[in-house]
Amino acid sequence: MTLSFNATPSSRFLRACARLPVDATPVWFMRQAGRYLPQYRAIRTKYSLLEITRRPEVAAEVTLQPVEALGVDAAILFADILLPVEPMGLRLEFVPGKGPVIHEPVRTAADVERLRVPDPRADLGHVLETVRLVRRALEGRDVALIGFAGAPFTVASYMVEGGPSRHYRTTKQMMYAAPDAWNALMTKLADTLAAYLTAQAEAGAQAVQLFDSWVGALSLPDYRRYVLPYSQRVLKAVEATGVPVIHFGTGTAHLLEAMREAGGTVIGVDWREPLDRAHARLGDGVALQGNLDPIALFAPPEVLREQVKDVLRRAPRVGHIFNLGHGLLPDTPVEAVRAVVEMVHEFTADYTDDAEK
Amino acid sequence: MTLSFNATPSSRFLRACARLPVDATPVWFMRQAGRYLPQYRAIRTKYSLLEITRRPEVAAEVTLQPVEALGVDAAILFADILLPVEPMGLRLEFVPGKGPVIHEPVRTAADVERLRVPDPRADLGHVLETVRLVRRALEGRDVALIGFAGAPFTVASYMVEGGPSRHYRTTKQMMYAAPDAWNALMTKLADTLAAYLTAQAEAGAQAVQLFDSWVGALSLPDYRRYVLPYSQRVLKAVEATGVPVIHFGTGTAHLLEAMREAGGTVIGVDWREPLDRAHARLGDGVALQGNLDPIALFAPPEVLREQVKDVLRRAPRVGHIFNLGHGLLPDTPVEAVRAVVEMVHEFTADYTDDAEK
Numbered sequence: 001m002t003l004s005f006n007a008t009p010s011s012r013f014l015r016a017c018a019r020l021p022v023d024a025t026p027v028w029f030m031r032q033a034g035r036y037l038p039q040y041r042a043i044r045t046k047y048s049l050l051e052i053t054r055r056p057e058v059a060a061e062v063t064l065q066p067v068e069a070l071g072v073d074a075a076i077l078f079a080d081i082l083l084p085v086e087p088m089g090l091r092l093e094f095v096p097g098k099g100p101v102i103h104e105p106v107r108t109a110a111d112v113e114r115l116r117v118p119d120p121r122a123d124l125g126h127v128l129e130t131v132r133l134v135r136r137a138l139e140g141r142d143v144a145l146i147g148f149a150g151a152p153f154t155v156a157s158y159m160v161e162g163g164p165s166r167h168y169r170t171t172k173q174m175m176y177a178a179p180d181a182w183n184a185l186m187t188k189l190a191d192t193l194a195a196y197l198t199a200q201a202e203a204g205a206q207a208v209q210l211f212d213s214w215v216g217a218l219s220l221p222d223y224r225r226y227v228l229p230y231s232q233r234v235l236k237a238v239e240a241t242g243v244p245v246i247h248f249g250t251g252t253a254h255l256l257e258a259m260r261e262a263g264g265t266v267i268g269v270d271w272r273e274p275l276d277r278a279h280a281r282l283g284d285g286v287a288l289q290g291n292l293d294p295i296a297l298f299a300p301p302e303v304l305r306e307q308v309k310d311v312l313r314r315a316p317r318v319g320h321i322f323n324l325g326h327g328l329l330p331d332t333p334v335e336a337v338r339a340v341v342e343m344v345h346e347f348t349a350d351y352t353d354d355a356e357k
Numbered sequence: 358m359t360l361s362f363n364a365t366p367s368s369r370f371l372r373a374c375a376r377l378p379v380d381a382t383p384v385w386f387m388r389q390a391g392r393y394l395p396q397y398r399a400i401r402t403k404y405s406l407l408e409i410t411r412r413p414e415v416a417a418e419v420t421l422q423p424v425e426a427l428g429v430d431a432a433i434l435f436a437d438i439l440l441p442v443e444p445m446g447l448r449l450e451f452v453p454g455k456g457p458v459i460h461e462p463v464r465t466a467a468d469v470e471r472l473r474v475p476d477p478r479a480d481l482g483h484v485l486e487t488v489r490l491v492r493r494a495l496e497g498r499d500v501a502l503i504g505f506a507g508a509p510f511t512v513a514s515y516m517v518e519g520g521p522s523r524h525y526r527t528t529k530q531m532m533y534a535a536p537d538a539w540n541a542l543m544t545k546l547a548d549t550l551a552a553y554l555t556a557q558a559e560a561g562a563q564a565v566q567l568f569d570s571w572v573g574a575l576s577l578p579d580y581r582r583y584v585l586p587y588s589q590r591v592l593k594a595v596e597a598t599g600v601p602v603i604h605f606g607t608g609t610a611h612l613l614e615a616m617r618e619a620g621g622t623v624i625g626v627d628w629r630e631p632l633d634r635a636h637a638r639l640g641d642g643v644a645l646q647g648n649l650d651p652i653a654l655f656a657p658p659e660v661l662r663e664q665v666k667d668v669l670r671r672a673p674r675v676g677h678i679f680n681l682g683h684g685l686l687p688d689t690p691v692e693a694v695r696a697v698v699e700m701v702h703e704f705t706a707d708y709t710d711d712a713e714k
Contacts, residue, residue: 167686169652176656216608219628219650219682221667251573253611254630271576273611293576295526299533310578325576329524 013073013144017207017244017265019287019319025312025348026073027341028146030248031327032066033078036334039065049094053079054126060133067143069334071341074144074207075134077200079127081150081211082158084192087118090159098163105162107174109181117191120199127196128203135204146246147205149197151212152189152230159185168217175226186230194237201241208238209246209268212259213326216251216270223255228262235263246289250326256281271296271325276314287319294324297336304336308343317351370431370501374564374601374622376644376676382669382705383430384698385503387605388684389423390435393691396422406451410436411483417490424500426691428698431501431564432491434557436484438507438568439515441549444480445472447516455520462519464531466538474548477556484553485560492561503603504562506554508569509546509587516542525574532583543587551594558598565595566603566625569616570683573608573627580612585619592620603646607683613638628682633671644676651681654693661693665700674708 009015013026034040043052043062052058062078082100086092091103106112121128134145149155158164160171175182197208215227231247238245247264249255253273260267260282267286269278271293278288296307311322322344328337366372370383391397400409400419409415419435439457443449448460463469478485491502506512515521517528532539554565572584588604595602604621606612610630617624617639624643626635628650635645653664668679679701685694 167652169655169686172650172652173655176653176660216629220631220634222650251608251629254634272573272608274577277577277611293529293579295524295529296533298526298530303533329526 011073011142011144011206013321014206014244016319016321017246017287019284021318021352023349023352024345025315025320025322025351027322027344028072028074028076029066029070029324029328029337030076032070032072032076032337033062034328035330036328036332036337037065037069038334039069049080050092053083053130056126056129056133059126059130060137063130063134063145064137067138070338073142074146075138076146076209077127077131077134077148077205079130079148081148081155081213083124083127084118084149084196085155085159087123088115088188088192090115100158101163102159103162105170106156106159106185107170109178109184112181112185112188115185115188117188117195120196124196124199128199131200131203131205144206145204146207146209147197147200147203148209148211149193149200149234151210151215151247151249152186152193152234153215153218153227154212155189155193156185157214165214168214172218172222175222179226182226186227187233190230190233194234197234197238197245198241201238201243205243207244207246207265209248210234210238210264212247212249212252215249216255218255220254220258223258228258231259231262239263239265244287246321248289260286266319266321268323269325274314275311275316275320279314279316284316284319287321288315289321289323291323291325292340294326294329294332297324297328297332297340301336301339304339305343308340309347312344312347317348368430368499368501368563370678371563371601373676373678374603374644376641378675378709380706380709381702382672382677382679382708384679384701385429385431385433386423386427386681386685386694387433389427389429389433389694390419391685392687393685393689393694394422394426395691396426406437407449410440410487413483413486413490416483416487417494420487420491420502421494424495427695430499431503432495433503433566434484434488434491434505434562436487436505438505438512438570440481440484441475441506441553442512442516444475445545445549447472457515458520459516460519462527463513463516463542464527466535466541469538469542469545472542472545474545474552477553481553481556485556488557488560488562501563502561503564503566504554504557504560505566505568506550506557506591508567508572508604508606509543509550509591510572510575510584511568511570512546512550513542514571522571525571529575529579532579536583539583543584544590547587547590551591554591554595554602555598558595558600562600564601564603564622566605567591567595567621569604569606569609572606573612575612577611577615580615585615588616588619596620596622601644603678605646617643623676623678625680626682631671632668632673632677636671636673641673641676644678645672646678646680648680648682649697651683651686651689654681654685654689654697658693658696661696662700665697666704669701669704674705
């Protein structure tokens with residue numbers, strides 16, 4: 001296995017991950033391949049979300065759409081954080097208007113016992129094939145490919161609740177009332193997700209993002225006790241491959257130091273906590289990703305411009321990847337997304353000079 | 358107008374608000390009058406939520422139910438944060454399974470123009486009558502009565518969205534795209550809510566809580582620009598009456614200093630940010646309320662006990678009011694709620710001695 005990251009990276013995105021000076025701040029968007037793009041909606045008239053992920057040619061095409069449409073500095077693999085639950089032994093369905101449904105939620109020690117730790121090459125080979133196809137398509141271009149997986153807590157919350165949740169009551173009850181079953185579930189998830197991300201890196205993903213999207217629902221003591229060790233297990237395993245890892249969550253203003261402790265080359269911050277404060281709290285030893293409010297893309301151009309400037313003004317010049325604080329909403333105007341890419345590059349075009357001073 | 362707070366308060370709850378030593382930490386719960394109590398459900402078979410709030414005798418009875426059932430140190434007026442929107446000129450309905458619905462949402466400057474600033478005595482006199490009835494019923498007992506209102510942002514979000522929201526997109530769009538209309542709306546709300554809380558204090562509420570439940574959805578810069586001045590306007594007006602004011606929100610780990618700047622005798626913190634960190638950030642000049650995770654009440658007794666102890670261990674001994682981080686969920690076991698009251702009093706029974714050392 002050969003990974004490209006051991007040499008000094010030349011890509012703008014990978015240099016920012018490594019906290020090296022850049023010619024301009026790299027930018028990409030969570031859910032940049034998605035419903036807001038007409039060319040994505042055209043593909044969705046033919047295939048469901050799960051069908052796209054099972055057809056590497058189609059998934060690769062969708063992954064590349066925003067690269068062409070927006071001029072972003074990174075592509076993110078088109079997939080879903082719940083894909084690994086199927087080879088673990090659960091039945092996953094996307095119900096329109098309701099989101100993901102897991103038909104037999106995991107609630108007991110016996111339910112956990114039945115779960116497999118899949119082999120990503122055998123069981124999620126179509127995803128790895130998508131990674132290879134996208135890398136080939138991006139050859140010779142300064143656009144990095146990011147792989148991803150859900151973090152153990154966020155994936156566990158869907159498995160235990162059976163779908164999206166507001167209060168995460170059943171998940172927290174399992175933590176509190178059945179700590180052995182919780183430990184077994186989180187251990188199986190950590191092993192599954194570490195192997196899956198490692199396989200993505202080996203297939204050619206140049207960075208990976210660990211999405212702990214819903215972990216902000218936990219108190220800091222609960223995070224440390226019931227989640228941190230398992231996220232750490234995944235992050236350590238993946239960092240050993242040499243690819244940078246973005247560790248992301250929303251509503252995590254109270255968890256930033258603990259998430260950093262768990263690991264990650266880059267910490268993803270949502271729009272709530274300003275990046276100057278995140279930087280002051282986490283120090284220079286880690287890069288930051290974020291953190292425009294996705295709703296700012298619905299604002300008048302001059303307000304959007306001010307908000308983009310404010311994010312850049314608060315961010316460190318070295319070690320910053322511009323992104324939203326969470327995913328693009330389905331009806332975001334494409335022109336606004338494209339305008340943000342241009343603004344970020346324009347407003348930071350003097351960064352190399354500056355860093356060399 | 359005579360308010361009792363100007364003298365040194367003797368009530369455990371009011372002493373904690375004033376950061377005076379207490380014989381034990383006071384405790385009450387958001388939504389302590391609600392569906393988890395069988396005696397509340399019995400009343401709801403006869404009256405809808407809005408009907409209860411319009412009948413002072415019934416509202417007073419519901420307000421007092423948890424005082425008898427739990428032994429809490431404060432009662433909170435039974436009402437709803439959206440009651441003032443009706444006399445402002447909007448039609449409010451509670452739709453089962455959906456929550457509050459405002460039938461003609463406020464979206465334009467003309468919509469804002471049509472809103473009235475009600476006179477709480479004329480338009481919300483039934484709420485003030487409930488305050489008087491509860492105070493009379495609590496005479497001679499060490500149980501304080503807390504009044505409340507929604508904060509301008511949280512009430513505005515329902516008025517603009519037409520009901521509960523996930524992303525607050527329409528609300529944020531109004532801020533960004535129509536700042537004059539937003540300013541006019543927030544000013545009318547600030548005046549309405551300040552007058553309403555002042556009237557509650559004058560009717561006998563011994564403290565009031567300003568619920569900015571959903572303000573955590575905003576970035577810190579947006580909070581400072583679009584919300585803080587209006588919350589401050591309410592808080593200043595109410596603090597002038599001499600009653601302590603609890604300033605509460607959820608998901609506000611990134612906003613605590615700004616919320617304190619806006620005002621409040623007590624800052625309410627949800628379960629996410631530990632109270633030792635909140636205390637370190639806000640200093641000794643303000644009391645803290647919180648912050649057990651409401652889901653901890655579904656945990657086994659020994660886990661619940663540990664969680665209660667952890668909250669108390671992290672809280673300051675002087676100037677702490679024990680509460681949940683948000684409201685009691687409808688199916689919380691009553692025995693667990695009662696057990697928390699007993700634990701808080703038991704674990705802190707030595708506080709006076711300690712404070713006198």
